[in-house]
Structure formats: C-alpha cells, structure tokens
Amino acid sequence: MEVMVYSENEKLFKELVTAAVQLNASKITSAVIGSKEDAEKAAKYTDKAFFVDSSQLGEYKPKEYAEALHSIVKASDPQVLLIGGTHKGNALAAILSVKLGEPSVTEVSELKVTEEGLIVLRSAFGGVAVAEVRVGRKLFTKVASPKIACVKPGFFTPAEESKNGEVEKINVDVKSSIEVLEVKKKEAGVGLEDADVVVVAGRGVRKKEDLSLIEELAKILGGVVGVTRPLSADLHWAPTWVGMSGIPIKPKLYVGIGVSGQIQHVAGIRNSKIIMVVNNDPKAPIFEHADYGVIGDLYQVVPKLIEMLKS
Amino acid sequence: MDIIVCVKQSYDVQQLKFDPKTGEPMLAGAPRKMSDMDRRALEEALRIKEKVGGTVKTVSVGPPETRDVVKEIYAMGADEAFVVTDMKLDKADSDLTAKIIVEAIKKIGNFDLILAGAASTDGYSWQIPAKVAALLDLPFFPNAISLSVNGELVAECDLGEAIYKYKAPLPSVVSVSLEINEPRIPTLSAILKASRKQFTDFYIKDLGIDIVTELEVRKVTMPKVERKNMVVEATDPSKMEDEIKKILDELRKENIL
Numbered sequence: 091m092e093v094m095v096y097s098e099n100e101k102l103f104k105e106l107v108t109a110a111v112q113l114n115a116s117k118i119t120s121a122v123i124g125s126k127e128d129a130e131k132a133a134k135y136t137d138k139a140f141f142v143d144s145s146q147l148g149e150y151k152p153k154e155y156a157e158a159l160h161s162i163v164k165a166s167d168p169q170v171l172l173i174g175g176t177h178k179g180n181a182l183a184a185i186l187s188v189k190l191g192e193p194s195v196t197e198v199s200e201l202k203v204t205e206e207g208l209i210v211l212r213s214a215f216g217g218v219a220v221a222e223v224r225v226g227r228k229l230f231t232k233v234a235s236p237k238i239a240c241v242k243p244g245f246f247t248p249a250e251e252s253k254n255g256e257v258e259k260i261n262v263d264v265k266s267s268i269e270v271l272e273v274k275k276k277e278a279g280v281g282l283e284d285a286d287v288v289v290v291a292g293r294g295v296r297k298k299e300d301l302s303l304i305e306e307l308a309k310i311l312g313g314v315v316g317v318t319r320p321l322s323a324d325l326h327w328a329p330t331w332v333g334m335s336g337i338p339i340k341p342k343l344y345v346g347i348g349v350s351g352q353i354q355h356v357a358g359i360r361n362s363k364i365i366m367v368v369n370n371d372p373k374a375p376i377f378e379h380a381d382y383g384v385i386g387d388l389y390q391v392v393p394k395l396i397e398m399l400k401s
Numbered sequence: 402m403d404i405i406v407c408v409k410q411s412y413d414v415q416q417l418k419f420d421p422k423t424g425e426p427m428l429a430g431a432p433r434k435m436s437d438m439d440r441r442a443l444e445e446a447l448r449i450k451e452k453v454g455g456t457v458k459t460v461s462v463g464p465p466e467t468r469d470v471v472k473e474i475y476a477m478g479a480d481e482a483f484v485v486t487d488m489k490l491d492k493a494d495s496d497l498t499a500k501i502i503v504e505a506i507k508k509i510g511n512f513d514l515i516l517a518g519a520a521s522t523d524g525y526s527w528q529i530p531a532k533v534a535a536l537l538d539l540p541f542f543p544n545a546i547s548l549s550v551n552g553e554l555v556a557e558c559d560l561g562e563a564i565y566k567y568k569a570p571l572p573s574v575v576s577v578s579l580e581i582n583e584p585r586i587p588t589l590s591a592i593l594k595a596s597r598k599q600f601t602d603f604y605i606k607d608l609g610i611d612i613v614t615e616l617e618v619r620k621v622t623m624p625k626v627e628r629k630n631m632v633v634e635a636t637d638p639s640k641m642e643d644e645i646k647k648i649l650d651e652l653r654k655e656n657i658l
C-alpha cells in the first residue's frame with residue numbers, strides 16, 4: 091500500500107510521515123509544491139518526492155494548487171493520501187476529492203487500515219465528541235484514486251530523516267484568473283503547544299492593558315499567556331487563540347480567567363492535566379470542566395492570587 | 402449582484418446531551434440552530450445587497466427539521482429560501498451534501514457569488530463550500546475575514562500563518578470566518594412577517610440524486626475526562642484569601658506549584 095503525504099507546513103509534514111509509517115505503508119511518497127530543494131528535503135523522509143515547481147503557480151490559490159496536487163497524485167499510485175489539516179490543506183483535500191471522485195475526511199486524530207478500508211477517528215459535533223468513521227465503501231481497488239484524510243496537527247510525533255528517496259519533477263500547465271494582492275504574515279505565537287502552564291484570558295478581561303495582570307500570573311506560575319478566540323480574532327490582542335479552531339493545548343496546568351467555557355474552547359483544552367478557572371458567574375459552563383474553580387471577580391481574585399503565590 | 406448563501410440548520414452542539422449508559426449522543430429532538438458561520442455568510446450577503454442591489458437566496462440541505470431555519474433566514478432579510486429535505490440526510494457526508502447543494506443551485510438559477518460558512522458548527526468538516534466550488538468549476542476562497550465586490554471580488558482570507566488577499570472574477574465561491582461581521586438581530590416585526598413567507602422545498606428525487614454516502618460513521622463517543630469540580634466562592638473580600646488558599650493547597654498537594 092502506498093501512502094502519499096502532503097503538507098505545506100514542515101512540522102506537520104513530518105507528523106504525516108509518522109502517521110504513514112504507523113499505517114504500515116509499504117511505500118511512502120511525498121507531494122511537494124515548492125522548490126527542488128523543498129523536494130530534496132522531503133525525499134529524506136519518504137521513498138520518493140514528487141514536486142511541482144511553485145514558481146509556476148505563485149502564492150497559494152486553492153483551485154490552482156489542487157490542480158497541481160492532482161497531477162502529482164496521478165503520477166503515482168497512492169491508496170491513501172494524507173494531507174495536513176490546515177486551512178490550506180482542508181481546501182485542497184475538498185477540491186481534490188471532487189476531482190478524483192473519492193471521499194475526504196478532515197479533523198482526523200487517529201487512523202488505521204483494515205480489510206474494510208481506511209478507518210479514522212475525527213472530532214464530531216463541533217468538538218464535543220469523537221467519531222469513528224470508515225472512509226469509502228469501495229475498497230482499495232481503483233488505481234490512482236486514494237482515500238483522502240486531513241490530519242490535525244499535534245497528534246503524531248514528527249518523523250526523523252531516514253530515507254534517501256528520489257525526486258521527480260511534475261510539469262503542470264495551470265492557468266489562473268486569480269491575483270494574490272497581498273500575503274500578510276502573522277507574528278509568531280508564544281509556543282502554547284508545548285507550554286507546561288498556560289494561563290488563558292477570556293472576554294472577562296475588559297481591556298488589552300489588563301492582560302498585564304494575566305501575564306504577571308503566568309510568569310509566577312512559569313507559564314505563558316493564551317487567549318480565547320474573540321480576544322484574538324475580533325480584538326487582535328494576540329496572534330493566535332486556544333481551542334479547537336486555534337491551538338489545542340495539553341499543559342500540566344491550565345488556568346482560565348474570565349473564560350465562559352464554550353465547547354469549541356473546551357475541545358482544545360480537554361487534554362490539560364489540571365484545569366483551574368476564575369469566573370464571576372457560578373453558572374458558567376467552564377466550571378463543569380474544571381478541577382478547581384474560583385467564583386469571583388477576576389479583578390479581585392487575580393491580584394490576590396498573585397500576592398499569595400508571591401509569598 | 403445575485404448571491405446564493407448555503408445555510409445549514411446545525412445541531413446546537415453546546416446543548417447536546419449524551420446517554421450516560423451508552424455514551425452516545427441523544428439526537429432525537431435535540432435542539433438545533435443556524436450554523437454560526439452561516440449566519441455571518443447570510444449577513445455578508447445582505448450587506449452586499451444593501452450596497453450594490455440584487456438578490457439574496459439561500460439553500461439549506463438536511464433532515465426535515467432543516468425547514469425551521471427558514472423563518473430566521475427571512476427574518477434577517479433574505480429574498481427567497483430553498484430547502485432540500487429528507488429523513489436520510491441527517492447522515493449525509495460532505496460529498497453528498499455538496500452534490501445536492503449544487504443541483505439545487507442549478508435549479509435556483511443565475512448567481513454571481515456563492516457564500517457559505519467556513520465550517521459548520523456540527524459537521525465542522527471545512528469541505529462543503531470547496532466541494533461546491535469544485536463541482537461548479539469555480540474559484541474558491543476559504544475563511545474570508547473581509548469581502549468586497551465591485552464587478553470583481555476582493556477577499557481577505559485567514560489561512561492560518563498569514564492573511565491572503567485575493568482578487569478574482571465572478572462568479573466565485575467564498576466561505577466566511579466567524580469574525581467577518583457582527584450579524585444583525587432581526588426585529589420582532591421582521592420575525593412575525595417571516596413566518597408567513599413561502600419557501601421552495603425541493604425533493605431529492607427531483608434533483609436526480611441517489612442518497613449514498615462514502616463516509617460511514619460507526620460510533621460516536623464523548624471523550625470523558627473526570628474532573629474534580631472543587632469550587633470555592635471568593636466574592637466576599639474578607640473570606641477571599643481563605644477560600645483561594647483551599648485551592649492553592651490542593652495544587653501544592655498535586656505538586657503543580
């Protein structure tokens with residue numbers, strides 16, 4: 091069984107390689123849309139790297155990149171195509187799925203291949219639950235028609251270099267009517283994924299300046315500050331947020347300050363070892379998900395906490 | 402400018418209950434609501450219409466409960482709502498749903514723009530708008546945080562590590578992020594008027610589609626993490642320190658501090 095992997099994100103690419111190894115793939119290939127050097131790098135992890143020169147395509151455009159990926163898939167014969175489950179990857183998977191007439195599944199955290207085909211675990215009901223899903227009724231019979239799975243970041247250990255695969259260039263002729271006017275890179279986050287302690291500020295924090303209070307608490311606890319989605323995506327107080335659609339975290343200690351505990355946030359903190367929260371509304375759903383809860387005004391409780399932790 | 406918006410009636414996932422014995426979700430009669438990002442897609446369509454004129458039509462696919470979303474669609478100000486319902490559609494996967502949406506759109510008629518949510522609140526697959534675009538061979542732009550149309554389309558899309566600004570011809574398909582706008586709250590009179598408005602119900606067989614799914618959901622379980630749920634009340638300033646101390650003591654016992 092050939093498994094092909096694709097992700098524009100280097101770390102996620104290596105995670106996909108590990109996922110492919112765990113599927114017992116007899117051959118692991120990689121698809122690269124980039125430079126020859128990018129493909130040579132990918133070939134250190136896979137038996138063969140196919141690449142489309144991205145200078146032919148320009149910056150990422152879903153339709154055009156999907157066409158390039160389609161050409162790569164047709165050049166090889168994978169039964170499973172693993173795509174990094176980013177915004178870019180999810181869009182490519184969908185378009186490719188239509189082009190190939192094969193199903194796609196996203197938000198995948200685990201996968202296996204049995205006689206019945208590809209079986210995955212994915213989040214269900216918007217992160218509340220986990221579903222076991224069989225992908226495709228047709229088993230692996232057709233040629234060059236892989237089942238497509240988009241794997242979420244952070245579920246597989248990144249692979250180490252272990253191969254010396256060959257590199258093959260695929261020529262494409264993609265015409266586009268779309269212009270990329272601008273690509274605004276975001277600033278890097280604070281490394282929420284790997285932090286031992288994460289103190290999360292929610293909308294209970296009224297002003298951006300008040301984040302300094304949360305930062306002080308995080309510093310004493312030896313951790314970093316994260317925020318909920320509205321604080322990042324609406325108010326732009328931070329480049330990223332904690333949660334299902336942001337960064338899922340698994341610290342030893344999560345402290346939520348003025349966080350209500352909507353399911354999409356909770357889905358991303360569920361793997362925290364200890365959850366502690368401060369909220370002035372005793373009915374806030376976050377208390378159900380907490381080990382330790384303090385009912386109170388964060389503007390009184392947090393300074394007190396800091397003072398007590400200092401002494 | 403004629404816009405078609407894909408609006409799903411999702412399960413209200415925040416309120417979903419699970420059977421304590423089997424761990425399975427109790428879906429019969431579970432509350433539903435308009436998918437969060439779809440509400441923004443509809444709002445964005447209405448704003449474009451208010452600026453440049455045209456029509457806003459919606460298409461909703463799902464089990465019979467889907468019809469309930471129409472009232473709200475009209476209350477917000479859409480011109481015409483189309484639904485495709487069938488009992489079996491609760492189990493539809495993204496391929497089937499996208500095919501149905503596309504067949505319905507072909508019946509609805511001409512359009513310049515298709516808007517959708519980036520991900521539905523319950524399905525959360527991020528697949529359907531892109532599949533609709535691919536089936537219609539149209540350009541697709543995911544997770545837009547701002548949008549303007551003026552003969553052509555300019556969309557700013559949040560693609561994770563960067564914001565991409567695209568310029569494209571119409572028609573195109575755009576999926577929108579939660580933050581693209583703050584959706585209007587319909588007035589009471591709009592809600593009352595909405596309940597009297599007619600909508601079009603397409604039947605699956607009229608669209609010439611067989612209900613087959615490639616994804617088979619075999620089991621759904623709730624990941625249950627046991628939590629200690631120790632809660633103290635620190636509202637009275639005189640007792641605050643004692644109450645907080647109880648929790649810090651626990652954290653010390655657990656070697657967290």
Ligand SMILES: Cc1cc2nc3c(=O)[nH]c(=O)nc-3n(C[C@H](O)[C@H](O)[C@H](O)COP(=O)(O)OP(=O)(O)OC[C@H]3O[C@@H](n4cnc5c(N)ncnc54)[C@H](O)[C@@H]3O)c2cc1C
Binds near residue numbers: 358387
């Ligand atoms: C598809 C989708 C994906 C999403 N993904 C994410 C995600 O990944 N991450 C995420 O965070 N959100 C996500 N959301 C948004 C989520 O639904 C909630 O809207 C969000 O998490 C709420 O943020 P909050 O808790 O900061 O704000 P609110 O819900 O407004 O809660 C604020 C809380 O602060 C408390 N409070 C107010 N004042 C004080 C005070 N003085 N002292 C103490 N407490 C106080 C209030 O009681 C309240 O409980 C997503 C939504 C959708 C639809």
Ligand SMILES: Nc1ncnc2c1ncn2[C@@H]1O[C@H](COP(=O)(O)O)[C@@H](O)[C@H]1O
Binds near residue numbers: 524
């Ligand atoms: N059953 C449906 N009816 C109408 N639109 C839908 C349906 N399912 C998904 N969509 C649209 O596609 C978007 C993404 O959904 P999903 O691919 O399920 O995450 C939603 O936000 C809707 O705009």
